Amino acid sequence: GQQLNQSPQSMFIQEGEDVSMNCTSSSIFNTWLWYKQDPGEGPVLLIALYKAGELTSNGRLTAQFGITRKDSFLNISASIPSDVGIYFCAGLNYGGSQGNLIFGKGTKLSVKP
């Protein structure tokens, strides 16, 4: 089936640093979504991308829908402690079944000791 390769799996951040993570797939997606999950909670939608090449910002977050429709990246600028958590990418293929939102395995952001 379709799979999303999300990288890195984990990373440590120091306050003020910029962070980048990405998702790639061998399949084409019509929509890319980025979620953040805090401990003990469900994922929360951060950014939704609907068009190839689209670049969208939400505060310090910027995400892009790759031109090939097979990838997406998320950047966080000037990280702060509350950015810690797990970030998931998700892709949706309109040609698939109605439940066909595929998730990456997540990037875990932790504070650098």
Added chain:
Amino acid sequence: DAGITQSPRHKVTETGTPVTLRCHQTENHRYMYWYRQDPGHGLRLIHYSYGVKDTDKGEVSDGYSVSRSKTEDFLLTLESATSSQTSVYFCAISESWTVYGYTFGSGTRLTVV
């Protein structure tokens, strides 16, 4: 909160017993989903519903059944729980399956001993 409630939040049950998890929404959204989240696997779709009494299987449906007799409630049943079903279960809702992304509940942590 987007008006989605999962119950119970935590449950410990014995192998072989039936278990039902409940998802309740107050948003009147048409689509509801059950996911499980396991380390190293991210979020995987179990079953979803596209209307009252309309359900379909997801990627990991074996050992699970669902029912939706009212718009607001989506039940997930483990007919005979096994240790491999120890996981965190998330319910999600969406207004449309092609846009807006999904809104997730806070999850149910199920332990099968």
